[in-house]
Structures are given as structure tokens and as C-alpha cells.
Amino acid sequence: MALDRQRDEPRRNTCDDIAVSTRIRLARNLADHPFPDRMSDEQAEEILEKVSGLFQPLDAGARFHTVRLTRENRLKARVLVENHLISPEFAGSDRPHGVILSEARGISVMVGEEDHIRIQTIGPGLCLEERMQEAQRVDEIIDGGLLYAFDGDFGYLTSCPTNLGTALRASVMLHLPALTESGAIREIVTAVGKMGLAVRGLYGEGSQVQGALYQVSNQTTLGLTESEIIDRVTAVVERIVEQERALRTRFKTQRPARFQDRVWRAWGLLSHARLLSGEDAMRLLSDLRWGVAEGELPPMPMTRLNDLLRDIQPGVLANAAGRALDAGARDAARAGAVRAALTAT
Amino acid sequence: MALDRQRDEPRRNTCDDIAVSTRIRLARNLADHPFPDRMSDEQAEEILEKVSGLFQPLDAGARFHTVRLTRENRLKARVLVENHLISPEFAGSDRPHGVILSEARGISVMVGEEDHIRIQTIGPGLCLEERMQEAQRVDEIIDGGLLYAFDGDFGYLTSCPTNLGTALRASVMLHLPALTESGAIREIVTAVGKMGLAVRGLYGEGSQVQGALYQVSNQTTLGLTESEIIDRVTAVVERIVEQERALRTRFKTQRPARFQDRVWRAWGLLSHARLLSGEDAMRLLSDLRWGVAEGELPPMPMTRLNDLLRDIQPGVLANAAGRALDAGARDAARAGAVRAALTAT
Numbered sequence: 001m002a003l004d005r006q007r008d009e010p011r012r013n014t015c016d017d018i019a020v021s022t023r024i025r026l027a028r029n030l031a032d033h034p035f036p037d038r039m040s041d042e043q044a045e046e047i048l049e050k051v052s053g054l055f056q057p058l059d060a061g062a063r064f065h066t067v068r069l070t071r072e073n074r075l076k077a078r079v080l081v082e083n084h085l086i087s088p089e090f091a092g093s094d095r096p097h098g099v100i101l102s103e104a105r106g107i108s109v110m111v112g113e114e115d116h117i118r119i120q121t122i123g124p125g126l127c128l129e130e131r132m133q134e135a136q137r138v139d140e141i142i143d144g145g146l147l148y149a150f151d152g153d154f155g156y157l158t159s160c161p162t163n164l165g166t167a168l169r170a171s172v173m174l175h176l177p178a179l180t181e182s183g184a185i186r187e188i189v190t191a192v193g194k195m196g197l198a199v200r201g202l203y204g205e206g207s208q209v210q211g212a213l214y215q216v217s218n219q220t221t222l223g224l225t226e227s228e229i230i231d232r233v234t235a236v237v238e239r240i241v242e243q244e245r246a247l248r249t250r251f252k253t254q255r256p257a258r259f260q261d262r263v264w265r266a267w268g269l270l271s272h273a274r275l276l277s278g279e280d281a282m283r284l285l286s287d288l289r290w291g292v293a294e295g296e297l298p299p300m301p302m303t304r305l306n307d308l309l310r311d312i313q314p315g316v317l318a319n320a321a322g323r324a325l326d327a328g329a330r331d332a333a334r335a336g337a338v339r340a341a342l343t344a345t
Numbered sequence: 346m347a348l349d350r351q352r353d354e355p356r357r358n359t360c361d362d363i364a365v366s367t368r369i370r371l372a373r374n375l376a377d378h379p380f381p382d383r384m385s386d387e388q389a390e391e392i393l394e395k396v397s398g399l400f401q402p403l404d405a406g407a408r409f410h411t412v413r414l415t416r417e418n419r420l421k422a423r424v425l426v427e428n429h430l431i432s433p434e435f436a437g438s439d440r441p442h443g444v445i446l447s448e449a450r451g452i453s454v455m456v457g458e459e460d461h462i463r464i465q466t467i468g469p470g471l472c473l474e475e476r477m478q479e480a481q482r483v484d485e486i487i488d489g490g491l492l493y494a495f496d497g498d499f500g501y502l503t504s505c506p507t508n509l510g511t512a513l514r515a516s517v518m519l520h521l522p523a524l525t526e527s528g529a530i531r532e533i534v535t536a537v538g539k540m541g542l543a544v545r546g547l548y549g550e551g552s553q554v555q556g557a558l559y560q561v562s563n564q565t566t567l568g569l570t571e572s573e574i575i576d577r578v579t580a581v582v583e584r585i586v587e588q589e590r591a592l593r594t595r596f597k598t599q600r601p602a603r604f605q606d607r608v609w610r611a612w613g614l615l616s617h618a619r620l621l622s623g624e625d626a627m628r629l630l631s632d633l634r635w636g637v638a639e640g641e642l643p644p645m646p647m648t649r650l651n652d653l654l655r656d657i658q659p660g661v662l663a664n665a666a667g668r669a670l671d672a673g674a675r676d677a678a679r680a681g682a683v684r685a686a687l688t689a690t
Contacts, residue, residue, distance in 0.1 A: 257677050261619035272613025274606035332602050 015241045016302050017293035019126035020173040020213065020309070023084065024135040027158045027167035028117040028142065029149040035159055036116060045096040048111045054145040055100050055109070063105075068098040078315030084122055086110055106131075107138060114159045115167075117142060124303055126237060128170055128230045155222065165222030170233045173202060174240060177212040177290045178247035185214070188240060196220040197236050203282060211282035211309070216240065252294060263291025271342045275328070276335040281312045285338075304341055311337050360586045361647050362638035364471035365518040365558065365654070368429065369480040372503045372512035373462040373487065374494040380504055381461060390441040393456045399490040400445050400454075408450075413443040423660030429467055431455055451476075452483060459504045460512075462487065469648055471582060473515055473575045500567065510567030515578045518547060519585060522557040522635045523592035530559070533585060541565040542581050548627060556627035556654070561585065597639060608636025616687045620673070621680040626657045630683075649686055656682050 029035060033047060048068070055064040069077045069091065077091035085108040086099050097112030106122040119142070121134040142148075149157040156167035163169075179185040189199045198219050201209030216237055218229045252259050266287035270276075276284075289305050291297035310316055317333045318325050325333055374380060378392060393413075400409040414422045414436065422436035430453040431444050442457030451467040464487070466479040487493075494502040501512035508514075524530040534544045543564050546554030561582055563574050597604050611632035615621075621629075634650050636642035655661055662678045663670050670678055 257620055257673060261680070264617040264619050265614055268613035268615075268617025269610055270613075272609040274609050275602055328602060335606070 015238070016125035017289075018175055018241045018244055019237065020175055020302075020306055021084070021122055021124050022127045022131050023120060023122045023169075023171045023173075024128070024131040025169040025171075026119040026135050026139055027115040027156065027163045027169075028119065028139070029115050029157055029159070030117070031147040031149045033116065036112070036114060037159060039095075041095055044112050047116055048096055048098050050146060051109065051111045051117060051142060052098065052100055054141055064100050064102050064107075066098055066100045068096075069093070075315060075319060079319045080108075082313035082315045083310055085120070087113065087118075089114070090118075105134070107134060109138060109142070115163070124306055126172055126234070128172070128234055132170070132226065132230055162219070163221050166224065166226050166229060168221055168226055168229055169217055170230050171215050171217030172233065172237045174214050174216060174237065174244070175212055175286065175289055175293075176214055176240070176244050177286050178251055179240075179244050180209060180212040181251070182247055184243070184247065185209075188243070192216065192236055192240075195232070195236060197233065199240075210279060211286045213282075213286075213309075248290070248294060252296075259294075260296055263287050263294075263296050266291065267297055267342075270338050272339070273335045275331040276312070276338060277331055278312065278314070278334070281334055281338060282309075285309065285312075300342075304344070308338060308341050311341070360583070361470035362634075363520055363586045363589055364582065365520055365647075365651055366429070366467055366469050367472045367476050368465060368467045368514075368516045368518070369473070369476040370514040370516075371464040371480050371484055372460040372501065372508045372514075373464065373484070374502055374504070375461050376492040376494045378461065381457065381459060382504060384440075386440055389457050392461055393441055393443050395491060396454065396456045396462060396487060397443065397445055399486055409445050409447050409452075411443055411445045413441075414438070420660060420664060424664045425453075427658035427660045428655055430465070432458065432463075434459065435463075450479070452479060454483060454487070460508070469651055471517055471579070473517070473579055477515070477571065477575055507564070508566050511569065511571050511574060513566055513571055513574055514562055515575050516560050516562030517578065517582045519559050519561060519582065519589070520557055520631065520634055520638075521559055521585070521589050522631050523596055524585075524589050525554060525557040526596070527592055529588070529592065533588070537561065537581055537585075540577070540581060542578065544585075555624060556631045558627075558631070558654075593635070593639060597641075604639075605641055608632050608639075608641050611636065612642055612687075615683050617684070618680045620676040621657070621683060622676055623657065623659070623679070626679055626683060627654075630654065630657075645687075649689070653683060653686050656686070 030047060033039070034043060036044070052066040055066070067076065067080070074091075077086065080086040080099065081088050081091045083103075085101065085103065085106075087110070090097065090099075090110050090113045093112060095112060097110070099111070100109040101107070108120045110118040110120070119135050119138045121131040121138070123131050151157055155165040158164055158167050176185060179188060185199075192199045196219050198217055200215050202213040202215050203210035216233065218233055221229070224232070266284040270281075270284050270288055285305065285308060288297065289302075292300050292302070292305065312334045314325070314330060317330055317337065320337070321329075321333055375392060378384070379388060381389070397411040400411070412421065412425070419436075422431065425431040425444065426433050426436045428448075430446065430448065432455070435442060435444075435455050435458045438457060440457060442455070444456065445454040446452065453465045455463040455465070464480050464483045466476040466483070468476055496502055500510040503509055503512050521530060524533060530544075537544045541564050543562055545560050547558040547560050548555035561578065563578055566574070569577070611629040615629050615633055630650065630653060633642065634647075637645050637647070637650065656665075657679045659670070659675060662675055662682065665682070666674075666678055
């Protein structure tokens with residue numbers, strides 16, 4: 001099934017309006033090395049050197065580079081978190097840690113996270129197979145030079161037993177404004193939970209979910225193959241997308257003026273405001289995305305809206321400004337970034 | 346003083362950003378006729394005929410026309426109220442009543458109001474002398490054909506003793522967003538009250554004043570000449586305008602980003618919303634006017650903003666649509682009227 005879908009490329013794009021991005025994460029640990037929670041700083045340093053070394057030969061093509069994360073470059077770490085390239089826990093770690101990056105391709109290899117190594121690939125839309133293949137290629141690079149901690153019964157050994165087996169987390173970020181607005185998202189969270197998957201608000205929880213952005217991911221890593229996990233996540237995502245679409249149609253047809261007003265107000269505010277709080281921006285960008293997806297607002301590439309979700313985050317804004325920003329300056333910079341993106345042609 | 350100002354024309358325009366409009370009202374009753382509260386319908390009808398007849402010879406130039414207000418044309422009456430050409434009480438009267446109009450010149454003569462005759466002239470900006478002269482010309486037309494109830498001591502006799510004397514009400518509509526926002530308007534209301542003048546919210550009262558629009562008018566009609574009344578109202582208006590200006594400057598300089606954000610948001614919403622409640626529209630148009638007046642928003646004639654205050658009222662909207670509008674249709678029509686006005690070049 002997975003292969004079928006891959007050949008049938010157009011299908012991938014049919015839900016890019018709702019599926020914001022796809023992420024694959026593989027957890028790996030090295031044999032003959034203490035697990036991270038028992039490692040000395042020297043040993044952590046040694047593993048970072050070894051893994052990074054494997055990507056050195058590939059450096060010539062400028063495909064990978066290593067960033068050591070220290071207390072001095074917390075802003076860099078924050079930007080990587082906001083780009084979804086590293087985890088917040090990893091960014092805050094106090095031991096030697098670093099990430100091997102190929103940013104343009106959405107590939108990151110965290111060394112010194114909860115596990116020795118976490119391979120992550122991310123890309124726009126719903127593209128689990130492609131991201132999985134990419135992750136597997138990175139996995140092979142490391143596997144070719146270092147010995148993984150692997151057990152015939154338990155598969156890849158991980159720090160936390162919930163990751164044993166495939167040590168794979170496949171997740172898709174979905175934009176679900178209609179399900180959120182109607183409250184139907186609650187039933188979906190429950191139903192999906194019973195299938196061994198989780199639906200979580202990306203920013204905030206429960207009714208406080210900002211921007212109507214959710215992450216759907218597998219919770220089970222053991223007892224299923226990688227393909228089975230990916231098929232299962234894909235099937236659930238497609239089902240949620242269908243339900244979101246049905247509800248969107250209902251909103252649009254039952255109260256067209258109210259829908260139009262909502263999305264045009266978002267457009268008007270985002271393209272004119274001089275100050276935007278993070279919360280305001282997330283809420284309005286959600287309405288804007290909804291309006292663009294439904295063809296009510298002027299057409300705009302979804303990738304630009306995806307980029308905006310990232311570009312309005314505090315670290316990215318400070319990085320772009322080249323200086324620390326207080327709340328007022330940050331809100332002004334955020335409004336400026338949004339206006340620039342919306343008026344770009 | 347009044348004459349000086351008249352010759353010094355440019356001064357008139359210096360506060361058109363804050364002074365929305367000026368209105369003069371003269372109350373008159375006819376001698377040898379019972380006062381309105383004792384009149385029969387036949388007598389009311391007779392007075393309407395007589396006054397209307399005085400303006401017939403002038404009809405050739407299409408300068409005046411008479412509108413009889415009946416139960417059947419309540420919408421017409423409502424539109425006239427929203428145009429500030431007749432009073433709400435007059436519109437709702439059950440006895441024979443009508444108004445002689447020269448709409449283009451802002452002149453109306455209500456026959457059958459609280460007094461037999463109420464002459465009213467209205468125009469944009471601060472222009473008390475001009476409107477007074479216009480009202481006096483109309484007054485002379487009537488005075489030339491009918492005998493007014495006039496007393497050597499009490500002046501013009503009116504139904505309500507508070508109008509005795511000159512029977513003149515001179516009022517100026519002011520847009521006072523900064524005084525409203527800061528709360529300083531409360532002190533002004535008190536101070537002006539002690540000078541025999543009143544400051545009243547045009548739409549709503551107290552902190553509920555919509556659109557930050559206030560009417561400043563004389564409360565005393567007896568014991569002062571017309572010129573003295575007009576000078577006094579002018580002086581008070583100019584003082585309020587000064588205070589509003591000083592506060593506006595403070596808002597702009599102390600928190601420039603907040604001011605800019607506020608007025609640009611109003612612009613963005615007004616030029617994009619598909620539904621606008623009356624309250625929303627008044628609030629946003631107030632911010633818009635403030636932004637245009639301070640040169641923060643793209644330039645726009647103040648008269649267009651004045652017209653919008655009228656064009657978003659329920660009666661005017663229904664009249665333009667040619668049919669009764671339910672709340673949803675009215676909000677949609679209001680949003681459409683605002684968008685059209687803001688995108689007009």
C-alpha cells in the first residue's frame with residue numbers, strides 16, 4: 001500500500017491544504033557505549049565526534065554541517081526548535097550535544113538527546129513514505145560506521161521502553177480549524193487514542209490549542225513494522241482530513257457570510273496590523289489558511305503560510321533582527337514579517 | 346468676534362478633522378394659533394399647508410420640496426433622522442406633520458414638531474455663522490408670510506420654556522477619541538455644563554458613547570443674543586478641540602506603535618470585513634477617522650467619512666437596498682457600503 005501511494009504522486013498533494021508537514025524520527029543508541037543517562041560528558045563528546053565524523057565526507061557537497069549547542073548559542077538552538085529541527089528538551093540539555101544538519105532537506109541528526117542519536121526528517125504536506133526513505137538513508141550512513149544497540153526480540157534498544165522496536169515516530173501536523181471550532185476534535189482525540197495513535201495540540205492543549213494545529217503520531221513502536229506504522233498513521237490522517245473537509249463544507253454552506261467575514265477579517269488584520277502578539281498571529285493565520293484553502297481568499301502558496309508559522313516565532317524573529325527583542329519590539333517585528341509575507345507576490 | 350472669524354475664512358477649516366458638523370435650530374410658533382399641544386389635527390394640517398405654501402414659489406428652482414410624513418413612509422422618516430434633517434420625536438409623531446427640505450443645502454423646516462415650526466440648517470465642519478445666516482434667511486421667508494408668536498420680554502414663544510428668547514440651539518458634533526480614551530471627557534462634560542452648555546454623546550451615553558462622537562450645544566436661549574450664543578459655543582468648541590489635539594499628540598508620541606496598530610487595524614477590518622454590526626462600524630470608523638486626521642492612514646476627504654457615518658445607519662441601508670433588511674443582511678450591506686467608500690478613489 002505504501003509503495004502504491006508513492007507511485008501515485010498526485011494523491012500526496014491533495015491534502016496539503018490541511019496537512020502542514022510530516023516528520024519521521026528514528027531513535028538509535030550505540031552498542032558498547034553506556035546509555036545516555038549513565039554517560040560521562042567525555043563519552044557524550046566522543047559519540048558526537050564519531051557520528052559527526054561519519055557525515056564529514058559528505059560535507060564537500062555542503063549537504064551536512066554540525067552545530068554544537070552550547071550555553072552561548074541558545075538563540076541558535078531556539079531557532080532550530082522553532083524550525084522543528086530539534087526538540088525543546090535537546091535544546092536545553094546541559095551536557096555536550098550537537099546536531100548534524102542538512103537544513104534545506106529538512107534532515108537533522110541530534111546527538112546527545114534522550115537517546116545517543118535521533119534521526120529526524122521533516123517536509124511539507126503529507127509525505128510519510130518520502131520522509132521515511134530519507135530517514136533510512138541517514139540511518140544507513142550511521143549504521144555503516146557504528147554499531148547500533150539492537151536486540152533480536154526488542155529491536156532497537158532505546159532509553160525509554162516506549163520507543164523500543166522500530167524506535168520510529170511518524171507524525172503529521174494537521175490544520176483542523178473546522179473540527180476545532182465545532183468541538184468535534186475531542187471525539188477524534190479519543191477515537192484515535194484507542195488505535196494506538198495520539199492527536200495533540202501543537203501549541204497549547206485542549207481548548208487552548210493555538211492556530212488549530214495538531215500533531216497526529218503513532219504511540220506504538222514495538223510489534224509493528226515501519227511500513228505498518230506508516231500505513232496506520234496515513235490511514236488515520238486521511239480519515240481526519242475527510243472529516244475536517246466535510247465540516248468545512250458545512251461551515252461554508254450553512255453560514256457563508258459568517259465564514260467569509262471571518263477569513264477576510266483575518267486577511268485585513270494580518271495585512272495591516274502594526275503589532276501582533278504570538279497568540280493573535282496564530283489565531284489569525286489559522287483563519288487565513290482556512291480562507292486560502294477554501295478559495296475564498298486570494299490564492300497563496302501553502303508553503304508560504306507554513307513558513308510564516310515558523311517566521312513569527314520569537315527566536316526566529318530575534319535571529320532575523322540580529323538582536324534580543326522586548327515584547328513590544330517582537331510584536332512589531334512579527335507584524336512586519338506577516339505583512340511582508342502577505343504582500344509578497 | 347463672529348464677524349471677524351467669518352472674514353477670516355481659512356480658520357473654519359482648521360478643525361474639520363475634529364468638528365464633524367454644525368447645526369443651527371430655531372424654534373418658532375405662530376401667533377393666533379393654539380400651541381401644538383392644544384392643536385387639533387385640522388389646525389396642524391392647516392399650518393403645514395400655510396408654511397409649505399411659502400416655499401412653493403421657490404420650488405421652480407427645485408430648492409425646496411415638502412415631504413408629508415405618514416405611517417406609510419416611516420422608512421423615509423427614518424432616513425431623514427439618520428441624515429440629521431429631522432428629530433426622532435418628529436419622525437414618530439402621530440399627528441399631521443411634514444418637513445420642507447432643501448437636502449443639498451442641509452436645510453429642513455419641520456412643521457408640527459414640539460413647536461409649530463423648527464428651522465434647521467446643518468453643514469460639515471465648524472461653521473456656526475454660515476449656518477446661522479442660512480437659518481435666518483429661511484426664518485425671513487416664513488416671517489414674511491406668517492405672524493410669529495413673539496413677546497417683547499420673552500422673545501420667541503416656545504412650547505417648552507427652556508427654548509424661550511432666541512429659541513436658538515447651536516450645536517457642533519465633535520469627534521473626540523483621545524478625550525474619550527483617556528477619560529478626560531468626563532471633566533469636560535462637567536466644566537462645559539457650568540458654562541450653560543452641554544456635551545452629550547451622540548450615540549449612547551457615558552462610557553457607552555459610540556464612535557466618540559459628541560454634540561456640544563447651548564442650553565441657554567434667553568438673555569443672550571444669537572451672536573453671543575454662537576460666540577460662546579464657538580469658544581467652547583475651540584477649547585475642546587485644543588484639548589483633544591494635545592491629547593492626540595500625546596497618544597501618538599508616547600506609544601506610536603500602539604497608535605499606528607490601532608488605526609491600521611481599523612483600516613484593515615473596515616476594508617475587508619463582510620459583516621459589520623453598527624457598534625463595530627462606529628468604533629472602527631472612529632479609529633479610522635483618527636488615523637486619517639493624524640496623517641497616519643492614507644489621505645481621505647473628511648466629508649467621505651462624514652457621509653459614511655450616515656450611510657451605515659439602518660434606515661439609510663434599507664433605503665439603498667430598496668427593501669427591509671434583517672440583521673444579517675443589514676450587517677452585510679453595512680460592510681459593503683464601508684468597503685465601497687474606502688476603496689473609492
